Amino acid sequence: MKILITKDYEEMSRKGALLISQTIKDNPCAVLGLATGSTAIGTYAELVKMYKNGEISFKNVKTVNLDEYIGLGEESTQSYVTFMRENLFNLVDADLKNTHLPNGTSDNAEEECKRYSSLLCGLPRDIQLLGLGSNGHIGFNEPLTSFNSKTHVVELAESTVKDNSRLFANAEDVPRRAITMGISEIMAAKRILMLVSGANKAKAVYNTVKGQISENCPASILQRHDDAVLVLDEAAASLL
Numbered sequence: 377m378k379i380l381i382t383k384d385y386e387e388m389s390r391k392g393a394l395l396i397s398q399t400i401k402d403n404p405c406a407v408l409g410l411a412t413g414s415t416a417i418g419t420y421a422e423l424v425k426m427y428k429n430g431e432i433s434f435k436n437v438k439t440v441n442l443d444e445y446i447g448l449g450e451e452s453t454q455s456y457v458t459f460m461r462e463n464l465f466n467l468v469d470a471d472l473k474n475t476h477l478p479n480g481t482s483d484n485a486e487e488e489c490k491r492y493s494s495l496l497c498g499l500p501r502d503i504q505l506l507g508l509g510s511n512g513h514i515g516f517n518e519p520l521t522s523f524n525s526k527t528h529v530v531e532l533a534e535s536t537v538k539d540n541s542r543l544f545a546n547a548e549d550v551p552r553r554a555i556t557m558g559i560s561e562i563m564a565a566k567r568i569l570m571l572v573s574g575a576n577k578a579k580a581v582y583n584t585v586k587g588q589i590s591e592n593c594p595a596s597i598l599q600r601h602d603d604a605v606l607v608l609d610e611a612a613a614s615l616l
């Protein structure tokens with residue numbers, strides 16, 4: 377793994393955006409694997425600036441996202457599809473037809489997982505952006521998820537529901553289930569870019585980088601990826 381330590385959230389975001397923009401410059405038809413969460417917001421804001429300065433275009437870019445809550449869709453302010461539109465897709469020249477997330481409002485979640493898995497096979501990713509859960513999760517792959525997993529339905533860990541409740545009016549409003557890209561599908565991306573900020577993630581960063589490769593810490597599998605880049609701020613890197 378290549379580890380880059382930056383001063384703070386802003387510098388981490390600029391570095392993350394630079395690496396993603398480089399992928400788009402190298403291949404204007406690139407397939408980007410994208411992530412939601414507070415960590416990614418600054419990176420998307422930097423990408424929007426680059427687009428407005430005429431440095432990059434999303435016109436021919438395709439995107440696939442990691443995950444979505446079951447039960448939430450376009451009409452929900454908390455859904456990941458809304459997050460992506462508000463923080464990136466609606467602010468650049470992306471063609472919404474080329475942007476993909478699991479459909480959290482599908483009548484049949486298991487069928488939706490199969491559809492998404494086969495979509496991923498046809499869209500090999502040039503780069504996959506990842507955040508890190510405080511329990512080491514990637515996407516919504518919670519501890520003990522098989523490293524061989526494909527897109528599947530997950531029951532969220534209590535700690536994840538608690539972490540994510542800050543974005544909802546009440547903790548009871550946080551959906552308990554989600555659809556997530558599987559770990560084997562995350563690992564299939566040519567390059568992985570993980571961004572981590574804040575002292576509350578320092579233990580998970582330590583387990584990811586220095587811990588045993590174990591399903592107890594899903595992100596530890598990144599040690600086996602040929603081109604994984606971790607961009608950390610000083611607080612997140614404080615236990616390394």
Ligand code: GLP
Pocket residue numbers: 411412413414415416442443506507508509514515516536540
């Ligand atoms: C969430 C998402 C992940 C995200 C991670 C970190 O639960 N499912 O895709 O990367 O946890 O989120 P945050 O950046 O808000 O800390």
